[in-house]
Amino acid sequence: METISLKEQYLAFKAENPKKRIRDIAAALNVSEAELLMTSLGENVIILENTFDALLKEITGLGYVMALTRNEYCVHERKGIYENVSFSPHAGLVLGPDIDLRLFMSQWKLGFAVEDNNLKSFQFFDGNGVAIHKIYLTDKSNVENYHELVARFRKADQQAVVLFPTEPAAKPALPDEEIDVAAFQEAWTGLQDTHEFFGLLKRFNLNRTQALRLAPAGFAKQINTDDFKGVVQHCAEQQVPIMVFVGNHGCIQIHTGTVTRIVEMDTWFNVLDPEFNLHLRMDAVAAVWHVVKPSADGDVNSIELFDNEGEMIVQLFGKRKPGLPELKEWREILANMS
Template sequence: MSDTLTPTDMTPAALCAAKTEATGIRDRDLAEKLGICEAQLVAAYVGTHEGQSVTRIAHHPDDVMPRLVDLGEVMALTRNASCVHERNGTFLEYHTGAHAAMVLGPDIDTRIFPKHWAYGFAVETTTDKGVRKSLQFFDQAGDALQKIYLREGSNHAAWGPLVAALKIEDQSPMLTVAPRKASEGAKINEANRSVLLEEWGKMSDTHQFNRLASKLGMNRLGAYRAVRGEKWVRRIEPTASEAFLNAVAAAGQKVILFVGNPGNIQIHWGKLENIKVMGPWLNVLDATFNLHLRADHVAEVYVVEKPTKRGPAMSFEAFDAKGDLIFQCFGQRDGDGDDLAKWHGILQDLPSYDRVPA
């Protein structure tokens, strides 16, 4: 791969040439090596090139999500810098919303924040197994929000009409993106610590937490740091993710596992069964769900309790060194009579970590 490219000569042709030389490297990793964003690398292939064809399409979820049911079963991928969440299923019930939209279904369950969706592409890539088809959506900085891949059993006949319906007038291979926003980090307001503890105990729904923290001048991680060691928050060994996933698998515990980025959160409901470590990656490799976690990116882990009308909601939450949430996992009740005692036991057995965060 050429390492002599500079921002001034990053033409679409140069980017395509660099990708041709960089066999076996994923688009996200290659873009980082080239000093650009992933969306710019994808856009360079707009039109038809050897091995890849790209069409710019509408990006707003209201235009896209209702049409995806026509594709049948697909693989939906949502990721952040440290974790990839892949779920097989069909996009079913779409609910629009100016601030937050959602897709609901037994397999594909997402929470969508439309203001972050800025670019969309339909991508066809020639591989040794045939043509791989995907829809890819990016934010203003060119970072991936969600990708949807057709599978062997998908309705491939619906692909052409769907792309034609979503195709936009602008088919330029050039893409100008906004600077990536810096991570907020932990935001703490020590003056409101006692109020936070008092109001925390009055919550009746987990969704009330972010509003409470914001009202008191904090964010999620800041609030956890502020009250760690109290009733609601226990800091866990940063290396505990592997033991946690193995314990969930061994117990046959159903979970609700969230992975997201600013524009999209994807949720897995069910068991985690096949846990595999591959280098720095900690993986769940199940029939309908895959998780790929960079365990070496996990800097802080907390077991968190939030009061609800149905009893305490206990979660395992992992953050990176910048303070960004990597993934969040709750226990899923197995029927109305399940008091989640098994889930609470898994969390209780995790080793505490008393060192003060840097």
């Protein structure tokens, strides 16, 4: 019996489902997105050298592009220019007014230059072939610079890479009765910076949703999806600037600014603005929390959405910078939630 190659399966599936995205086709064929891309090596896909930090430092030359970061249930797309790109042993940073990223490069294992229907992009994946971050050219981008970068960072060996999928080591949460809840709550109320919260979780060996359940009184409240939608809608109507965080284990992408056009389609809640798009699967949201974290500049309020596994899907704050108190308008919107 003749074996049908993955490439043949991919092409046949695309022919029958022309509107399906590659991520969905990969799931249907029980392979990774990176494996499907590698079926087009030598045609419209090129493997890049694993010197992604050096490449990212050159992305500014592309000019105006679209940055895309997603997790299982939310897609975050932001247009702008990559600026102020830097790397430390702990993380990479892109700190432009439009493109704002936190990069965890140990997870970045594969990179490709892809041209699909005249759409040019750089795409980066983890060791399982799951997408971490993508950079798409726009009609304002420097195409000549793109081709120069592809030539410079092209890997000499263009043979498909064999993936060795690994399961992330899930850290089981301690039972509540083994947590020093009083000490944890005291440490929470003593926070001086929202960035200290991750260290707080590690110190007390808590996962995030467990921490919210055990939070000091008045610092974490479970709300519903309609509350979340209402907050975003009010921010849009009043043009209150917010910060929208979406991430995965290799990249966190942040939009800071207003949102305007809110569109719900089937199970998707969307922001469809010229510079910023968000696509959120509401049927995957298992819990929504209103969280308060103390800081040297006063309390900071966030809305945090989680899936069934307790993984963060998306996080919202009012626009703020260190040294400045939280926006009064953001607090008022949260105070008026149903």
